[in-house]
Amino acid sequence: MTRKRGGGGGGRRRKDAAGDPQPVADTAPAPTVAAADPPTPEPALAAPAPVDVPRPDPAAAAPQPAPTWMLYGANGYTGRLVLAEALRRGLRPIVAGRRAPEVEALAAAHGLPARSFDLSSPATLRATLDGVSLVLHCAGPFSATCAPMLEACLAAGAHYVDITGEIDVFAHCHAQDARARERGITVLPGAGFDVVPTDSLAALLAREAAAPRELVLAFEAGGGPSPGTARTSVEGLARGGRVRRGGALVDVPLAWKERAFARDGVPRAATTIPWGDVYTAHITTGAPDIEVYMTLPPATIARLRRWRWLAPLAGFGPLRRWLAGRAGAVPGPSDERRASSGCHVWGELRDAAGTLHRAELDTPNGYDVTAWCAVGIVERLLREPPREGGYRTPSQWMGADWILSMPGVRLVRAEPVREETG
Ligand SMILES: NC(=O)c1ccc[n+]([C@@H]2O[C@H](COP(=O)([O-])OP(=O)(O)OC[C@H]3O[C@@H](n4cnc5c(N)ncnc54)[C@H](OP(=O)(O)O)[C@@H]3O)[C@@H](O)[C@H]2O)c1
Numbered sequence: 001m002t003r004k005r006g007g008g009g010g011g012r013r014r015k016d017a018a019g020d021p022q023p024v025a026d027t028a029p030a031p032t033v034a035a036a037d038p039p040t041p042e043p044a045l046a047a048p049a050p051v052d053v054p055r056p057d058p059a060a061a062a063p064q065p066a067p068t069w070m071l072y073g074a075n076g077y078t079g080r081l082v083l084a085e086a087l088r089r090g091l092r093p094i095v096a097g098r099r100a101p102e103v104e105a106l107a108a109a110h111g112l113p114a115r116s117f118d119l120s121s122p123a124t125l126r127a128t129l130d131g132v133s134l135v136l137h138c139a140g141p142f143s144a145t146c147a148p149m150l151e152a153c154l155a156a157g158a159h160y161v162d163i164t165g166e167i168d169v170f171a172h173c174h175a176q177d178a179r180a181r182e183r184g185i186t187v188l189p190g191a192g193f194d195v196v197p198t199d200s201l202a203a204l205l206a207r208e209a210a211a212p213r214e215l216v217l218a219f220e221a222g223g224g225p226s227p228g229t230a231r232t233s234v235e236g237l238a239r240g241g242r243v244r245r246g247g248a249l250v251d252v253p254l255a256w257k258e259r260a261f262a263r264d265g266v267p268r269a270a271t272t273i274p275w276g277d278v279y280t281a282h283i284t285t286g287a288p289d290i291e292v293y294m295t296l297p298p299a300t301i302a303r304l305r306r307w308r309w310l311a312p313l314a315g316f317g318p319l320r321r322w323l324a325g326r327a328g329a330v331p332g333p334s335d336e337r338r339a340s341s342g343c344h345v346w347g348e349l350r351d352a353a354g355t356l357h358r359a360e361l362d363t364p365n366g367y368d369v370t371a372w373c374a375v376g377i378v379e380r381l382l383r384e385p386p387r388e389g390g391y392r393t394p395s396q397w398m399g400a401d402w403i404l405s406m407p408g409v410r411l412v413r414a415e416p417v418r419e420e421t422g
Helices: 077-088 100-109 122-128 142-156 167-175 177-183 196-208 227-239 277-285 298-314 317-327 335-339 366-383 394-398
Strands: 012-015 021-024 069-072 094-097 114-116 134-137 159-162 186-188 212-221 241-245 248-252 258-263 266-272 289-295 342-351 355-364
Touching (some): 069 077, 077 366, 094 100, 100 114, 122 142, 134 142, 134 366, 142 177, 159 167, 167 277, 177 186, 186 394, 196 212, 196 277, 196 355, 196 366, 196 394, 212 266, 212 277, 241 277, 258 289, 266 298, 277 289, 277 394, 355 366, 366 394
Parallel strands (some): 012 248, 069 094, 069 134, 159 186
Antiparallel strands (some): 012 021, 212 342, 241 289, 342 355
């Protein structure tokens, strides 16, 4: 059972000329998320007891057909890894995406059904999801693709899972919580490296903390980006940085803060980035102040700071498309590169009593983590659909410890170190 934590709360803040964060309205107000699986109320006794003893239904004992689920964006770099992981586990999705030749060839190679469609027509999208019980959405940037797919899932009564890391997309999904509850579907964005390991580490730390106050998460990602990650990062450049303060999302400049995190005793330079946990860790832990850092070479951090003035320009359509096109030309890490690279995650949580709880995680390459986590989350949703619908963070659905069961994942400090900060 997961516990209830506060919703997004309050307005986002923008920095004023003096550099102090000022509140502005959230693009999507975050409703409070109630605890997952609250006690089911007793059903009212309406029907009289039947006179005849019902005979057992032979069909009820027969094996049920596997629920039908769809992998959208299956032909992308990450979609292909996710498909391979699904097949490894014996799960057979409908292979879907907008590019018919690629989607059909991929489906045919594995003897799977294919559906090709883009996301422009709500009616087509809705009809395409007929009979589908879950969509795993891997087509991003999700700023463009989440809303139409989520609407179709709400209409069709299909669970929605994606691999976004975009704060505004989390906010949009969270804002659909009440509709998802009403429809009885689970909405679970962030089923990849962003945010499963960090969300799980935050939840592990929150278990120890009396009342979480300040959460700092950081990661080092080896192996290089995929085309989609590179394209989505360009959008992030235009949006600037974000952190949580007093429960609200606050706009800050790119590479706002810099600090070091030690890995095996060696300090790594890192800077704040608008990672998905700025949104989700607040729901998972209730911590009102959240910062997420990424390790980068000091020269790259300095360059990001020099690019601050470019951020508004990067929001200009033609320039953004040009930048995204260039960024998206990367091929993504090869199998060998992924196998020889990994990630490291740091978590620090200060509670209301001034105690600092710390832990670290080693994980395989982020794209392998994404495939393993997204498919694991789908597998469980198909096998044990929750009694109640609604928005969930990964650790709310899978539990904080689940990530530790992934081969190659290691909790570096089993017991968080506590420091009295006074
Ligand atoms: N959470 C995480 O840790 C994590 C990990 C990996 C990836 N991601 C995210 O996942 C997304 C995909 O990454 P990737 O590297 O797999 O990218 P990719 O190789 O470029 O593939 C992108 C996929 O999305 C489809 N697509 C893009 N825009 C679309 C649109 N408007 N409508 C319909 N389909 C669209 C593409 O279809 P076409 O082939 O037809 O263009 C393709 O199937 C990115 O947003 C990335 O940031 C997140």
